[in-house]
Amino acid sequence: MTGHQNASIRDVARLVGVSHQTVSRVLNGHPGVKEATRQRVLGGIRELDYRPSQVARALSRGRSRSLTVITSDTTLYGRAATLRGIEEAARSAGYSVGICVLESEQAQAIQAAIDLSCDPTSAGVIVIAYDLAGVRALRAIPSGIQVAAALEVTDSDDAQRFSSVTLDDRAAAATATRYLLDLGHRTVHYVASPTSTGVSGRTEGWRSALQSAGTPMPPPVQAGWSPESGYRAGRALAADAEVTAVLCANDDLALGVLHAMHEAGRAVPASVSVVGFDDTPQSAHFTPPLTTVRLDFVGLGRECFTLLTNEGSAIASQPELIVRGSTGAARR
Amino acid sequence: MTGHQNASIRDVARLVGVSHQTVSRVLNGHPGVKEATRQRVLGGIRELDYRPSQVARALSRGRSRSLTVITSDTTLYGRAATLRGIEEAARSAGYSVGICVLESEQAQAIQAAIDLSCDPTSAGVIVIAYDLAGVRALRAIPSGIQVAAALEVTDSDDAQRFSSVTLDDRAAAATATRYLLDLGHRTVHYVASPTSTGVSGRTEGWRSALQSAGTPMPPPVQAGWSPESGYRAGRALAADAEVTAVLCANDDLALGVLHAMHEAGRAVPASVSVVGFDDTPQSAHFTPPLTTVRLDFVGLGRECFTLLTNEGSAIASQPELIVRGSTGAARR
DNA sequence: CTGAAAGCGCTTACAG
């Protein structure tokens, strides 16, 4: 049959000669429907190409199987990978996922995102709060809405107030820093990305490793998220002959630093060692291949879903230092 | 007020002493509500922290302001950027966007995605069909569902059957190829990504430029989408001393090729020239910075939204060759 | 095992 409008549950009921609630029952796999009538109903569904209205279902049940994730720029690797984990877990549990991106950290943009995302019948919202915009959105979620968050750092107030997960990158940053120190570098410079709440596990880890090694602590170089911004930071670092080891808050930043070093004639790793964070699919193919910290964003995303819905289960794996060609012994 | 469940339109009506339809009217900005009562209603909404149920609204209107985009792996730049364009356009028009990713190109995965995405009351679906999975999903959309697609190539059957947009990268590939030829290269090798339907604008453009130059046409090297797969292709190419110019179907592939060339001691561009496609934010910071074709995926995404809803307007800008350091004159 | 009733929270004509 073709040419008809969207069929409803009543249409198939009429066609098959049962009541619409019987159709509802077979749709929902309720027990206690005679096999014969079940088959007839299934036939009617197929014949009319019936598809249930999720909207009607959600309204009558009072809760829908759909959630929305609030995040900024999904073009950045960490967010994209987290989103991917959420989506995978959601899809396999039969949830649909909405996405709403935060264009800026201004109150107005935050509010607009909230209004678009926080439907009272939604299964909830997951906010990826790796940056200030995300944290502000998280704090602005109206009460009564289920919420789970992926946070940058584990010991913030937000971690107390909301159900949340975080990648423990503090230890990983400390490990990476110590690794560099053990290679004979006098100290390690740090290129930081913007922080969500003033504290960052990566920065803390770097700082504490330096501290416990009794090593001079250079001021972190504040950067953004992009290769471009890493490049700018890298130019400053390249000009300083004292700099022999650089830890970067993500691989994109590291790429920019690599570029700047190369341009300035500072060989990597012969003259400077560079370490990143994330282990993007690209990083193994940088020149030279990047030593970096692998972060399980996909696992983290899955965890978020579990946290929100209590369905499925997942634990993100621990951060891990991946040693490649961009790090080496300090020159004598 | 706090502690209450989600307030409904009737709750605020009761509180303010009007009928629920009056509340509905102010919610929807209908004219013909006395300013005084409008203010009272607004007050009630604020007091109860009322948020409208989109689900109820969609059910009664018969159509919701939400669409879903079907795509594979959003971790790849082209898809992520297209999604971003769609989301931006949608958000500013007050639509919410769902996302459903295609895990594989098998019928079962396609069907699952369709079932999750094609709600009869949805505003429609946008499918990003740059690959086979996408094209199959597009073709499987049930009739009666509004659909728009981002396609790989403009002259396919799908382009006839569905409202769709495409980036005209054929001309750009031809331009890039000619550019390389003009630099004195005897021919240009091509590293291809998987094609959605057997034809690809990029491949065609490359081929036609070679043809009209009367130049020998090497077989394209079939690769995937990832840097890793570009690296494998690059190793083969690097081993062939005849190869002096390589065009790659995307920047990730080009990164892998750069890596392989570097490893094999083939200097870029002194010994081989390499060109990519996409102009990702990373490509300007490769070693050397990559000559590539800039593709306006974000604009394309916006166009998709316009096509689907007839709201907003957008035209993607033309592909453009961006010349950077990875290309140079052929050796003599 | 199956049907008649009521309701989910809105919107859309229709009256007044």
Place this chain on the structure above:
DNA sequence: CTGAAAGCGCTTACAG
């Protein structure tokens, strides 16, 4: 300018 009625397409008790 505002209210009473009906309906969107489902599900959830409640009868039988």
